[in-house]
Amino acid sequence: MLSISLFILFGILLCIAVADSIEVTDADGNTVIVASSDRIVSLNGSTTEILFALGVGEKVVGCDASSTYPKGVKEKLPSVGYQYGLNAEGILSLNPTLVIGRDDVRPPQVVQQLRMAGVTVLLLTEPRSFDGAKQRLLTIGKAVGREKKSEELIEALDADIEKLETKLASQKEQPKQKALFLYLRGTQTTLVLGTDTAQGAMLDIIGAENAAGSITGNKPMTAEAVIAAQPDVYVLFTSGLESIGGVDGLLKLPGLAHTPAGQNRRIVTLDGQYLSGFGPRCGRAALDLFKGIYETDGYFAATGEKEKP
Secondary structure (H helix, E strand, O other): OHHHHHHHHHHHHHHHHHHHOEEEEOOOOOEEEEOOOOOEEEOOHHHHHHHHHOOOHHHEEEEOOOOOOOOOHHHHOOEOOOOOOOOHHHHHOOOOOEEEEEOOOOOHHHHHHHHHOOOEEEEEOOOOOHHHHHHHHHHHHHHOOOHHHHHHHHHHHHHHHHHHHHHHHHHOOOOOOEEEEEEEEOEOEEEEEOEOOHHHHHHHHOOOEEOOOOOEOEEEOOHHHHHHHOOOEEEEEHHHHHHOOHHHHHOOOOOOOOOHHHHOOOEEEEOHHHHHOOOOOHHHHHHHHHHHHHOOOOEEEEOOOOOOO
């Protein structure tokens, strides 16, 4: 009789657990069942930003090295390394119930090891459009039980998109500005970013012409190519400009002073996560990028922090 009672009790508890579980769809179209989001490990910066924006930051027990927003989060939370050099043991040591990241995390066997250990892993495609950003917000919001908050974030994003569309409409009859995105890490790493990049997608969104032309992904920067492109404005991550010694240091690089952008010192910098993360602030980032390229002469910088009233 006791064994029957225990069996019934186990069945009831199992039903309760199943009822509390949440189903979401990952990047491959597979259904992922989230039984608990009490201990979350984030494997990339955009995911970390989204989780804190959703109000579940206290449940995040670890993050990767690209998690730079909210400010100071990387220093406060245990690090699991870089999203393209993960270690299963380090992640498992944090006892996560849910791991969320991009679908291109590496090495792929780490994901298999986590799942074999019983950890729920949700991998999502990094978006390069507003629609993709909204879908990711909804998916993560549902996974952590904050659907209503994700909808509120999308409403705020839609308001920014509406502002941008108004600006684009007023700019429609004007010539497109040619913008060249430069990825710099000192003088050792100097790349031009073209199409099929998050940065290229943002240039398209705000109605700028990508001066990289037919370049796909990233290519080493050459003086000849920069001069031939004749960009009106250079766009960089804030950290990239800092690594080269500011505007004066940038214009000392071969070829960069011999373009309209260099001659007019037209340089736009934005925080890297803010500009290319396609997170909750991506509408605001697009507005800032538009402002820097179309509404500003000379140097323009945006940190991604809201201005105080």
